[in-house]
Amino acid sequence: MKEFGYVRPADAAEAVATTYADANARYLGGGTNLVDLMKLGVETPSLLVDIAGLPLGQIEATDDAGLRIGALASNTDIAVDRLVRDGFPLLSEALLSGASGQLRNTATAGGNLLQRTRCGYFTDISKPCNKRQPGAGCAAKEGEHRNHAILGASTHCVATHPSDFAVALAALDARVEVESPAGTRTLALSDFYLPVGDTPQHEVALEHGELITAILVPAPPDAARSRYRKVRERASYAFAIGSVAAVVVVDDGTIRDVRIAIGAVASMPWRARLAEAALSDVAPSAASFAAAADLELAHARPLRDNTYKIPLVRDLIVATLCELTGVPT
Amino acid sequence: MADHAQRSTVELKVNGDDQVLYLDHRTTLLDALREHLDLTGSKKGCDHGQCGACTVLVDGRRANACLLLAVAQQGREITTIEGLSTGGELHPVQQAFIDHDGFQCGYCTPGQICSAVAVLDEAERGWPSAVTADVAAADVRLDAAEIRERMSGNLCRCGAYVNIVTAVSAAAKGGA
Numbered sequence: 105m106k107e108f109g110y111v112r113p114a115d116a117a118e119a120v121a122t123t124y125a126d127a128n129a130r131y132l133g134g135g136t137n138l139v140d141l142m143k144l145g146v147e148t149p150s151l152l153v154d155i156a157g158l159p160l161g162q163i164e165a166t167d168d169a170g171l172r173i174g175a176l177a178s179n180t181d182i183a184v185d186r187l188v189r190d191g192f193p194l195l196s197e198a199l200l201s202g203a204s205g206q207l208r209n210t211a212t213a214g215g216n217l218l219q220r221t222r223c224g225y226f227t228d229i230s231k232p233c234n235k236r237q238p239g240a241g242c243a244a245k246e247g248e249h250r251n252h253a254i255l256g257a258s259t260h261c262v263a264t265h266p267s268d269f270a271v272a273l274a275a276l277d278a279r280v281e282v283e284s285p286a287g288t289r290t291l292a293l294s295d296f297y298l299p300v301g302d303t304p305q306h307e308v309a310l311e312h313g314e315l316i317t318a319i320l321v322p323a324p325p326d327a328a329r330s331r332y333r334k335v336r337e338r339a340s341y342a343f344a345i346g347s348v349a350a351v352v353v354v355d356d357g358t359i360r361d362v363r364i365a366i367g368a369v370a371s372m373p374w375r376a377r378l379a380e381a382a383l384s385d386v387a388p389s390a391a392s393f394a395a396a397a398d399l400e401l402a403h404a405r406p407l408r409d410n411t412y413k414i415p416l417v418r419d420l421i422v423a424t425l426c427e428l429t430g431v432p433t
Numbered sequence: 434m435a436d437h438a439q440r441s442t443v444e445l446k447v448n449g450d451d452q453v454l455y456l457d458h459r460t461t462l463l464d465a466l467r468e469h470l471d472l473t474g475s476k477k478g479c480d481h482g483q484c485g486a487c488t489v490l491v492d493g494r495r496a497n498a499c500l501l502l503a504v505a506q507q508g509r510e511i512t513t514i515e516g517l518s519t520g521g522e523l524h525p526v527q528q529a530f531i532d533h534d535g536f537q538c539g540y541c542t543p544g545q546i547c548s549a550v551a552v553l554d555e556a557e558r559g560w561p562s563a564v565t566a567d568v569a570a571a572d573v574r575l576d577a578a579e580i581r582e583r584m585s586g587n588l589c590r591c592g593a594y595v596n597i598v599t600a601v602s603a604a605a606k607g608g609a
Contacts, residue, residue, distance in 0.1 A: 109437020110458045110504050132505060139461075139500050140481050151437050152458070154505050180494070184560040189569045196568040200561060204586020206548065207482060209494045210501070340563065340585035 105142050109151040116158055116283055116315060123153050124285060124313035131155050131315065133176060133212040136203075137219045145229045146220075146236060156212075160317055163187060169323035175214030175281075175316045179203065179269070182213060192321060194349055197332040198272035204341050214316035217270055217280065217296070218308065221263035221371075222343060224248055234260045235304040245407065251345055254404040254413050256370040261304030262407060264368050265297070266343050271367035272332050273319065274375050275349035281318040282310060290320060297372030307371070325361045328353045329428045333420060334367070344368040346416045352388075352428045359383050359429070366417055369404075376400040379421065388429035390422055397421040443504050447472065448516030456503050463487045463498035466513060474514035474543045478588070485587035488544035489513050495551035497586075514543035517550065526550050526604045535600035537591035545587045549601045552583045556605065575605040 113119040123129045129151040130138060141147040161176040163185045171192055173182055182188055183199040203211065225231040225243040232241040244252055244262050252262040270293070279290045291309060298306055310316075324330065334347040347367035353360045362383045364376040379396035386392050397418040404414050426433045445452045447470060454469055463480075466472040466489070478486030480499045487498040490512040517524035526549045529535070536542040556575045561568040564582045573579065580601045581594070589597065 105459045107439045108458055109439065110441055110502075111437075112507070132502070135502060135505065136482060136497075136500050139502060143481065152502075152505075156505060180560070183568075184558070189561065193568050196561065197563075200563040200565075200568070204485065205551065205555065205583055206485060206488055206495045206497045206586045207500075209491075210496050340582050 105145075106148045108142075108149050110154065111151065112154045112157060116155075116160065116317060119153050119155050119158065120283055120285060120313055120315050122151075123315070126151050127312060129153055129313075133215040134178065134210040135215075136207050136211045137215060141220065141227070144227050146227055155315070160214075166320070171321040173213050173319040173321065175318055176212050179208035179211045179213070179216065180205070182269075183208065192276065192324070194272045194276065194330040194332050194351065195269065195321070198268040198334075198347075198349060201332065201334045201344075201347075202268040213269070213319055216267055217273075217293075217316065217319070219265075219267060220307075222266050223252065223263040226263060235263060235307075238303070238305050248409075249407045250409045251343070251368065252407055252410055253370050254401075254406045254410060254417075255366075255374050256300060256372070257405065258300045258302065258304070260302050261300050261371065263304070263371060265370070265372050266368075267373070268332065268334060268344060268347060268367060271347055271365045271373040272349040273321065274365035274373035275330070275351050275363045276321050276324060277363070278322075279320040280316055281320060282314050283317045284311065284314045288317070293373070294375060300371045304371070324351055325353050327355070328361065331424050331428055333424050335416060335420060346413055346420055348417070348420045348424050349373075350421070350424050350428060352425060354388055354429050357387055358385055359388055360385070362425075364421060364425075366421070369413060369417060376421070378403075383425075388425065388431050390426055390431060390433050393422040393425045394418065441504050443507050445503075445506055445508075446510045448512060454503065458502065458504050460503045461499050462489070462491075462501040462503045462506055462511070465503035466498060466511070472513050472515050475547075476540055476543060478541065478544075483588075484541070484544075485548060486541050486544040488547045488587065490547055490551060493551075493554070495548050512547070514547055517546065524550065525607075526553070526601070529600040529604040530597070533596050533600040533603055535593060535597045536589075537593050541587060541589045541591075545584070545589065545597060548584060548587045549597075549604065552580070552601065553605055555583070575602065577602065580605075 130149040132152040132154045160174040162174045330351045336342040351363040379400040382396040476486040478484035482497040482500040556573045
């Protein structure tokens with residue numbers, strides 16, 4: 105690990121000013137991903153700005169029955185919170201399906217959104233990687249890519265975003281609150297993650313030094329049912345090879361509202377808007393769910409060794425929506 | 434680039450004792466415990482937060498000491514395997530691991546035991562897990578499936594899992 109300075113700012117404004125002033129400074133929250141990447145030589149900050157002591161860990165109800173999750177709330181804090189468990193169980197399910205009890209106690213909400221891909225070539229500095237070193241090439245395209253992207257990837261990068269939480273947040277139309285020297289702004293999670301294109305090194309729509317202060321989750325629609333389901337290669341403590349977060353409202357035998365986000369398929373949590381549009385105002389059935397999933401996955405561009413993800417995600421969408429709407433698979 | 438200091442003083446309370454250390458910022462909590470305080474019970478397995486051998490309690494919650502920078506733990510209370518027994522009396526989870534043969538080579542055991550102590554506390558608080566049928570349910574019953582899920586961050590290469598589950602289950606029931 106390279107040497108680095110360490111400071112503990114008194115408040116968010118000082119944290120932001122300090123980080124803006126040093127292009128090679130990084131915020132330290134829980135550090136479960138950053139410290140690991142520093143050990144691997146992938147991250148080499150000159151300065152760590154430790155924000156863990158700032159009062160940004162509150163989880164509270166908003167006036168419009170939504171939820172405001174402070175950026176420093178740990179995965180555990182959120183998953184076990186009574187407001188979350190009762191009103192936004194999808195978030196608890198997603199968080200509890202990820203990592204281990206030890207890591208969930210340490211990792212924070214803001215860091216969860218900003219965590220980097222677990223692509224083995226990104227984390228191995230002896231291998232070419234366009235995300236880590238723009239222009240170096242991508243070793244994953246022809247290499248070990250069983251768990252890489254099938255949607256939205258480019259010829260420059262085929263890595264996936266590893267978060268479970270972000271997939272659930274995408275289905276709930278969450279927004280991200282950000283502080284900069286110019287003030288506070290919020291942006292939709294769908295605008296937060298950038299398309300890969302030819303700049304895989306630019307993952308999120310934040311300037312250097314901008315600080316995530318909270319995640320805002322609007323109230324789910326009335327009578328909505330929701331579920332997070334995750335498939336992985338062992339029963340626990342593994343990243344998804346496919347996941348789905350779904351929120352659905354059925355009234356009088358018709359789907360009135362449906363939101364579907366899928367994970368482990370793209371560089372960002374993938375909102376399945378084509379599938380959603382196809383299900384608007386139709387009667388729930390396994391056949392209609394399968395047709396909608398097929399419409400979304402018609403755009404999949406699998407690699408040599410991850411074609412399995414297409415039927416996996418299709419079946420996951422169908423099974424989850426069948427469960428939520430009470431129709432047979 | 435600004436010229437930053439590379440070392441700082443950090444105050445920790447470790448197993449009840451105040452400690453003041455002057456450390457290179459790169460020092461993890463695990464290395465501070467093992468190399469600076471001679472508390473070698475916490476083990477370095479993978480050193481990447483994947484195996485759980487370094488599990489300690491930080492302000493009562495379990496964490497991977499290998500991924501925590503020591504300098505960032507200013508003022509925190511750390512409990513390691515050496516701090517679980519009181520006055521020569523083993524912690525009930527330690528006794529349960531002995532009674533039920535919850536280990537073979539023993540390398541992962543300090544982490545397993547620290548993790549299990551926290552699991553009992555988490556269940557007591559009614560915190561759900563990924564295998565809890567309803568995350569909104571108030572109470573948790575620590576059956577074998579719950580114990581396996583909650584202990585999944587602690588790997589055992591000897592494969593002593595069957596007896597580890599039995600030991601944790603026995604400790605949860607209040608008997609060693």
